[in-house]
Amino acid sequence: MRTRLPAIPSSEITAEGVYLSRRKALRLGGAALSAAALAACGVSAPPPTSSAPIGPMLTPAPTPDTREPAAAKATDELGDKLTPYASVTTYNNFYEFSTSKEAVASLSKNFKGWPWQVTVGGLVNKPKTYDIDDLRRKFDQEERIYRLRCVEAWSMVIPWVGFPLSKLLKEVEPNAKAKYVRFESLQDPAQFPGQRDPFYRWPYVEGLRLDEAMNDLTLMVTGLYGKTLPAANGAPLRLAVPWKYGFKSIKSIVKIDLVEEQPTSLWMSAASNEYGFYSNVNPSVSHPRWLQDTERRIGELSRRKSLMFNGYEAQVQDLYKGMDLKRNY
């Protein structure tokens, strides 16, 4: 489930754009650098230099990431196959673009995910605004294969790339009053046509209890399938909380605040009787529309049984000891 990315620090890996430009330079300077000499030395690629400004996960958005999608493993820890890259990136609930899951990929094509800043503040000792490139450089980017269970009773298995939220929170030092983490997405109706629809209370807001946020499973996501996060999946920074329904995993985050009161999410304000603050995957809590005891894994024909906490019971059940999960849905 959890895979460290290659031992080479990401900052040492040559960015694709830089790599390509070096290749070009090599070709141009071919007379000076004999290919035979290179082969004799066993050098197949130019050595990385300290001047390389960015690593692969730091690929600046302006140049599209054309690397082939790749993951370290073909299955999750339960042996379930990864959902194909094409499905993961073309079937998205991202209401800022459209309520139609198939429309998001094309509507998000020109989304500007770079430059990007995330403000981390509220009840913390060291509030700070991070550049997205800083976040990618500062925290080791690791691959984690998580199941994503949508409240609409479909699911995927996705190899995310990112870092635990706990690392970021530890850096800003939440103070004693902080009880919850409140996340906010970008508000930009020019880029997000769906935000022109006043039905929903934009911007998208989500929240976690502080201990949920500090759980090692809670991931800040910057990529998937070894590539920079596509806009349709919430570029450049989103959350992945695999034991909760998909809508809790807020996309295109610009603001993270530590707060004392339980935040009201967009879905709570849209329909509080259906979407609670916790929204843990729970087959025994029924929903007025979708059958929550079964789900369709994207790419599979028949339904499969849904798992308590989406199969992450061992890692998270302690968070909810003594709580009535039917009431706290």
Add this chain to the structure above:
Amino acid sequence: MPSLESNKTPSWPKQILAWIEAHPHLVTALFALAPLGFMLRDLAYDWLTANPIQELTFRTGKVGLVLLVGSLACSPLNAISGLRFALKIRRDLGLFGFLYISLHLLIFTALDLGLDVALIVSATSQKLFVLAGMASFALLIPLAITSTKGWQRRLGKRWKPLHKLVYLALPIAALHYVWLVKADIRTPLAYAAIIGLLLLARVPAVRGWMSSLRRRVETGLRGPAAGKQKQNPFPRYPPAKPGDISEKSIL
């Protein structure tokens, strides 16, 4: 006057309209089956999103609802515009609508729920939208069966009241739609409103008002003299040619 123009060839839009007029069932079949054609094409090319079963369920349900609402719109449309063509395609629209709703239910129970009886029962008992959908479909079954001329004759006077079940089936279908969407119920409510208006158009007073409105509009267009001469609120469409005696037989 038609007699003056009869030597001229009509313009091509008029020719097309005349052809459509002459082939109501074929035209309806072409339009009603086109979405099914697109679904089969998309199935063949794997264009039905990453969740094809859900996509097919949504599409068949939507087309079925549109066709059934279209069928419901036929007689008010005729009442307000005198468009007899609408009456000719009313049954066709209803039956094609029923075809799509049958596919809709088949995809849901067989493909989505895998014909798992326990799952179907629990879905129907737990989810109001499933219950409403099933109820609406159940009400449509006798209507589809008795839609033939033979059944119409056999049932005689009872046929009409039986087919008024559609006034119940469609509001329940709208409710099914309202209950199944996520939070934003504006689109289903729009369908519900249209169905509501079409049912309202069946109230005798509203129907009378629509006919009188049509008469007044026609009077305004043709002048009061023409209006006074008019007797039949549902004239033959297209108007009879001189010498055509069938107009008399209708009256």
